Amino acid sequence: MPTIHVENVKRLELANLVNDVINGQEFLITQAGEPVAKLLPIITKPNRFPDLSDFRASIAPSHLSSGKMVSQMRDEEDEKFG
Amino acid sequence: MKNLDKPLFFDTSALLPYYRLEVLSFVVQTILTAARNDIFINDLTDVEIASAIARWRRMDEMSESDALAIQQKFTEHKILGYYTYQPILFDDFKQATDWLLQRKTALRTCDALHLAYTARLGAVLVTADKKLGQAAKEFGVDYQLLIPRTH
Numbered sequence: 640m641p642t643i644h645v646e647n648v649k650r651l652e653l654a655n656l657v658n659d660v661i662n663g664q665e666f667l668i669t670q671a672g673e674p675v676a677k678l679l680p681i682i683t684k685p686n687r688f689p690d691l692s693d694f695r696a697s698i699a700p701s702h703l704s705s706g707k708m709v710s711q712m713r714d715e716e717d718e719k720f721g
Numbered sequence: 722m723k724n725l726d727k728p729l730f731f732d733t734s735a736l737l738p739y740y741r742l743e744v745l746s747f748v749v750q751t752i753l754t755a756a757r758n759d760i761f762i763n764d765l766t767d768v769e770i771a772s773a774i775a776r777w778r779r780m781d782e783m784s785e786s787d788a789l790a791i792q793q794k795f796t797e798h799k800i801l802g803y804y805t806y807q808p809i810l811f812d813d814f815k816q817a818t819d820w821l822l823q824r825k826t827a828l829r830t831c832d833a834l835h836l837a838y839t840a841r842l843g844a845v846l847v848t849a850d851k852k853l854g855q856a857a858k859e860f861g862v863d864y865q866l867l868i869p870r871t872h
Contacts, residue, residue: 687803688753688760691739694794698787700742704869705773706849709734712772713850717829 640677645670724865725752728759728805730839733769734849735867736762740791741783744869745849752847759805761844765834770795813837820860832856839863 643651643666656666660680668676701708729752738745739753753760774792777783798804817833832853839846839862846857846864854866 687801688739688750688756688798690754691750691794694790695740695742695746698741698790699783701737701777701782704743704745704849705737705741706734706745706851706867706869708776709732709737709769709773710850710852712769712776713829713831713852716831 640665640667642667642669642674644668645675724845724863725755726757727863728761728842728844729756730761730835730842730844730846731766732835732846732848732850732853733766733773734853735847736766736770737773738849740794745867748867759844760803761807761838761842762799762804763807763809763838765809765831769831807838807842809834809838810841813841816840826856826859827852828856828860836860836862 641664643656645668648656648668656678660666660678665680666678667674668678731753735745735749737743738749771792774788778785778788799806813834814837816837817830820833820837821828821830829852833856835846835848835853836857839857840860844863846853846862847867848854848857848864849867851866854864857864
């Protein structure tokens with residue numbers, strides 16, 4: 640990981656450093672010879688959810704949309720307890 | 722859908738079409754696979770998913786094996802960490818109560834809790850429940866209402 644002294648951050652311009660970080664580079668910032676901070680990219684979550692088309696096709700389809708059904712459930716709950 | 726980089730709270734109405742074929746299944750799957758941030762769920766999601774499956778069985782809309790398959794698939798996805806569990810906190814109940822006491826709108830109990838939870842997490846509420854979407858609009862909570870397209 641490249642090291643940059645804190646005094647040099649201004650000279651190198653933060654915007655340029657951030658561009659490098661976005662492209663995967665990481666930097667260690669030092670002060671008086673000691674590491675004091677890191678510049679790291681924020682890792683967004685990778686694509687995780689699989690295609691469930693085959694799974695859904697194996698189950699009888701729903702004729703009433705979940706939007707309407709769940710809304711009805713919430714109406715009924717409110718009538719009971721509201 | 723915009724906001725795919727923001728954390729999303731999928732309420733039950735938006736989550737169910739991922740597991741059972743209906744008009745919104747394709748759009749829901751597209752959003753889930755394209756999302757690049759947390760997909761939040763909470764204990765109320767578990768209760769409502771279980772309630773929806775029980776309702777389908779009661780109405781004889783699906784077999785017991787189908788009901789079990791959906792329950793197991795959802796549980797599997799939770800274990801695999803596809804969802805980010807964030808509990809509903811005391812502050813959410815307090816905020817929900819405050820909003821309900823305003824009596825400005827026909828806000829339902831679950832709506833108030835969902836909105837308070839979403840607002841606290843700084844997430845976008847994704848819902849297929851029109852009433853919840855309307856409530857989100859009225860209380861200034863970031864939301865995306867999924868509407869089936871009619872051809």
